Amino acid sequence: MYKIAVDAMGGDDAPTTVVSGVESARDKLPNVEFVLFGKLDQVKPLIKDMTRISLVQADDAIAMADEPVKSVRTRKNSSLVMAANAVKHGEADALFSAGNTGALLAAGIFLVGRIKGISRPALMTLLPAMGGEHDAFVMMDVGANADNRANHLYEYGVLGSFYAHEILHYDQPRVGLLNNGGEEDKGDQMHKDAHQLLKAGHAKHLVNFVGNVEAANILQGPADVVVSDGFTGNATLKAIEGTAKTVMKTLKHSLSNGGIRAKMGAGLLLPTLKDIAHQWNPEQYGGAVVLGVKAPVVKAHGSASAEAISATMVQIESMLSSDLINKVETFVAEHKNDLAARIDSQE
Template sequence: MYKIAVDAMGGDDAPTTVVSGVESARDQLPNVEFILFGQLDQVKPLIQDMTRISLIQSDDIIAMADEPVKSIRNRKNSSLVMAANAVKHGEADALFSAGNTGALLAAGIFLVGRIKGISRPALMTLLPAIGGEHDVFVMMDVGANADNRANHLYEYGILGSFYAHEILHYENPRVGLLNNGGEEDKGDQMHKDAHQLLKTGHTKHLVNFVGNVEAANILQSPADVVVSDGFTGNAALKAIEGTAKTIMKTLKNSLSNGGVRAKMGAGLLLPTLKSMAKQWNPEQYGGAVVLGVKAPVVKAHGSASPKAIAAAMVQIESMLDSNLINKVDTFVTDHKDDLAARMDNK
C-alpha cells in the first residue's frame, strides 16, 4: 500500500478542491492511502468517506506569495513542510501540493532530498504532441531554475528520458535541446556546450539525442523529451498555454457572433471542437513533477480542479509502481564518473 502526503491547504480553493480530488483518486486507486495535512476544522467536514484517508493537524499555511526558502526553513508547522517531512522520514512515499510552486520545489530539494549525483532537480511537465507517433512529450525545466549550466541540461535529458520510458512507455525517447535554431552552432555558449554534452551522451548510448529543436515546432513532435533552461522553458510553456487559450476563445467568439450559418457550422463541428479542447486541456496529464529528488514530488496548478488533482494522484501511483526514482538513482550511481566529469567541465 502506497502513502501519499497531501498538502491539503495548498491551492486557490483549498481545502475544498483538494479533498474532492483526493476522494475521487481514492475511489480509483485501491492501493493508495492519503495523509492529509491541514487545518482539521476546515478539512474534516469536507470528507464524505474516511476510507484510506488520515488527517494530521497543521497550524500554519504557506501562501502563494510567501518567500519559498524562508518559508520552508521557518514555518515548520505548515501543511506543506509537515507533508514533506513525512516523506523525508519514510512515513509517506510521495508528496503532493497545489500551493506555492517555489516552496514545493524547496521542500522537495531540502527536505525530501536531492538524488546524489543530480546537481539541479528540475520541474517537468507534459505537453500535447501534434501529428507524431505519441500524444504527448516531456518538457523540462519549466521553471525550477532560472540560471543553468550546460551539465544541468544534459541531466535533464537523462531524467526526462527515464520519465518518458518508464511512465509513458516510449521505447527509445528522442531528446531535443530547445534552441533558437536547428544548427549545431546556434545559441549562446551554454546551449552550445549543452549540445555537445548531449551529443557525446548519444554516442555513449546514454541519451537518444536528436539535436536542437525550435519553439516554433516543438508541438509537432520533433522530440519526445525537450530540455531547456528554466527561464526559457517557463517562458515557452506560458506562451504555448496562452496561445492555446486565445485561439480557443477567439474561435468560440467567432462562431457565437457569426450569425446563423456560423452557429449551424459550429453544431456540425462540435465533436471536433470538443476533441481539440480535450487535447489542449492540461488537467488530463496530471501535475508537474520535480525530477531529481528522492521521492515523487508533484505540483498541480493552484486553480486545478478535483479532476486534475485526481489525475495527479494517478500519475504519482504510476511513478511508484514503476520504481522510477530508484531506477534513476541506480543509473546515476552507475554513471557517476561520467556525470561528475561533465559537471567539472561545464
Template sequence: MRESIMYKIAVDAMGGDNAPEAIVAGIEQARDKMPDTEFLLFGQLDKVKPLVKNAERLTLIQSDEVVEMGEEPVKAIRRKKQSSLVMAAQAVKDGEADAIFSAGNTGALLAVGIFTVGRIRGIDRPALLTVLPALDGPHEAFAMMDVGANAENRPRHLYQYGILGSFYAKEVLGFDNPRVGLLNNGTEEDKGDPIHKEAHQLLKHGAVQSYLNFVGNVESRDILQGPADVVVADGFSGNAALKATEGTALAMLRLIKHAILDGNVKTKLAGLMLKPAMKDIQSRLDYSQHGGAVVIGVKAPVVKTHGSAGPSAVANTMVQIHTMLETDLVAKTEAFVAEHKTDLSKSAK
C-alpha cells in the first residue's frame, strides 16, 4: 500500500440498468471496507446526491449527459463530452483518478479505455478479460480473454493475450505459474483455422514462451472444469462461449427450480432439503463474485460490471480494482512489454 496516498477510482454513476441506486449503494459498501480509497462519482447530482447516506471519501461531480446502453459507442463518446462516462475517463487521463469503473455501455467503456485512457505501447489490441468459476482443477476461478473487445484477431494478438492474461492471473488472482490454454474446436495441436493453428505455435514456441505455461488447446465444453487458468480466445468465439456458458447455467438452475415447484409433495419436500445445496451451486456459478470484466492492455484499470449488477456486484468490482492498483498490475505489464518489445514484434506477421 502506498504510504499516506489514497487510491482514487472514477465511477460512472449513471451507467447500468440499476443506476444510480445500485452504483451508489455498492460504492458505499466498498468504501467501508477500503479505508485507503476515495471515489469520484460522476453523474447527475439531483439523482445521485439524495442516495448518498455517508459522504465520507466520496466526491460528487456533476455531469449533464449520459451514454445510454443502446448508443453507438464511438459516436456517443465523441458527442457526449459532458457524460458521466467520458468525464470519468478524462479524470484518469488527467491523473486525477487511478482507475475507472462503469456498469454501462460496454462498447463505450472500451472506446474511452482505448482512446482516452490510452493503449500500452507495444500492445496491438487491448482485450476484455473476465473471471469465471472453475468447478474442478487447482483453483476456484479462471481468467478468459478476449470476450468481446475484438471480433477478429490475428495470431499475434492471441499470443499477447496469453501474456496479458498470465500477468492478471499471477498478480490479481494470485496463481503461481498459471496454465494458459487456447480456445479451439479440438484439443489436438493441428485443430482449428489457420489463425488458431499459428497462434498455437506462437504460444508454444514464441520468443517469450518461457514466461508462458502453455498447456495446449481447450474446448468450450470443458472450460468450467478448469483445464486452464487463462483461456485465450478471439473476441467473437470468446463472447459466444461466455454467453453460452452463462445461458446454460441459468437454464439448468431454472429447470431444477421448476421441477421442484411443479412436482408433488414429496418432490417439494426433497426440494426443501436440497435448498442449501442449491444455494451453494448458485453461488459457485455466480461469476459476479469475482468482479467485473477488465479492459486489459490500457494504461490504467478500466473495469466493467454487468449492466444489471446490484450493489454487491458493484462492491466486489471495487475490491477487484483495488487489488489491481495495490499490485501495480499496469506498471508491471508496461515494464514487461517494454523489456520484450523486440521479441513481441518478431511474432508480428
C-alpha cells in the first residue's frame, strides 16, 4: 500500500478541489492511501468517505505569493512543509501540491532531498505531440532552474528518458536539445557544450540523442524528451499554452459571431473541436514532476480541476508502482564516474 502526502491547502480553490480530486483518485486506486495535511476545520467537512484517507492538522498554509525558500525554511507548521517532512521521514511515499510552485520545488530539494549524483533537480511536464510515433513528449526543465550549465542539460536528458521509458513506456525515447537551430554548432556556448555531452552519452548508449530541435517544430514530435534550460523551457511552455488558448478563443468567437452559416458549420465541427480541445488540455497528462529528488514530488496547476488532481494521483501511483526513483538512483550510482567527470568538466 502506497501513501501520498497531500498539501490540502495548496491551490486556487483549496481545500475543496483537492479533497474532491483525492476522493475520485481513491476510488480508482485501491492500493493507495492519502494523508491530507491542512486546516481540519476546513478539510474534514468536505470529505464524504474517510476510506483510506487520514488527516493531519496544519495550522499554516503557504500562499501563492509567499517567498518560496524562506517559507519552506521557516514555516514548519504549514501544510506543504509538514507533508514534505512526512515523505522525508518515510511516513509517506510521495508528495503532492497544487500550491506555490517555488515552495514545492524548495520542499522537494531541501526536505525530500535530491538524488546523490544529480546536481540539479528539474521540473518536467508533458506536452501533446501532433505528429510522430507518440501522442505526448516529455519537456524539462520548464522553470526550476533559470541558470544552467551544460552538464545539467545532460542530466535532464537522462532523467527525462527514464520517465518516458518507465511511465510512458516509450522504447528507447529520443532525446532532443531545444536550440535556435538544428545544426550542431548552433546556440551559445552552453548549448554547444550540452550538445557534445549528449552526443557522447549517445555513443555510450546512455541516452538516445537525436540532435537539436527548434521550438517551431517540437509539437510535431521530433523527440520524445525535449531538454532545455529552465528559463527557455518555461518561456517556451508559456508561449505554447498562450498560443493554444488564443487560437481556441479566436475560433470560438469567430464561429459564434459569424452568422447562421458559421453556426451551422460549428455544429457539424463540434465533435472535431472537442477532440482538439482535449488534445490541448494539459489536465489529461497529470501534473509537473520534480525529477531528481528521492521520491515522487508532483505539482498540479493552481487552477486544476478535481479531475486533473485525480489524474495527477494516478500519475504518482504509476511512478511508485514502476519504482522509478530507485531505478534512477541505481543508474546514477552505476554511472557516477561518468557523471562526475562531466560535472567536473563544467566547473
